[in-house]
Amino acid sequence: MPSLTPSRSAKYDPNVTANPDTASRLAGIGQRVTATRKAVLDAMGSTPGPFTIEDLCAALPGVGRATVFRTVKLLQEHDVLCRVVLEDGGVRYQLSTGGHHHHLVCSQCGSVQEFADSRLDALIRKNARESDFELDGHSLELYGRCNRCRSSSD
């Protein structure tokens, strides 16, 4: 039974390369660039892969937890940061490449790849409509093993 908790030292290249220009990211979503926000984004950008809020707090000893939480929420609301629910219910965060997308979550190494499919989104909206459900949004996580993990074992 493989561990479902990805180790921070997991060896993989992040599939998502964070935009190093954190200031422009904040400006791009119409947010003031404060030193704290920039520090939080910098810490996210330098974390090699999906991270927990605890990881983030540990990387930012000078920033209060409440501030870290608030910034995470803000960035999440503006699609700068993805909230990824793992198969075991744990939650990880990862900088988004931008735009609406879904996740392929590897339960072995913990990597999170993005994929987008407008046909899938259209189908989801259609299903909501047909169930007389007013849709506010959706997230989709696919669980399994990534190409790298499959080729490195068996």
Ligand SMILES: [Zn+2]
């Ligand atoms: Zn994402």
Ligand SMILES: [Zn+2]
């Ligand atoms: Zn993997």
Ligand SMILES: [Zn+2]
């Ligand atoms: Zn979607």
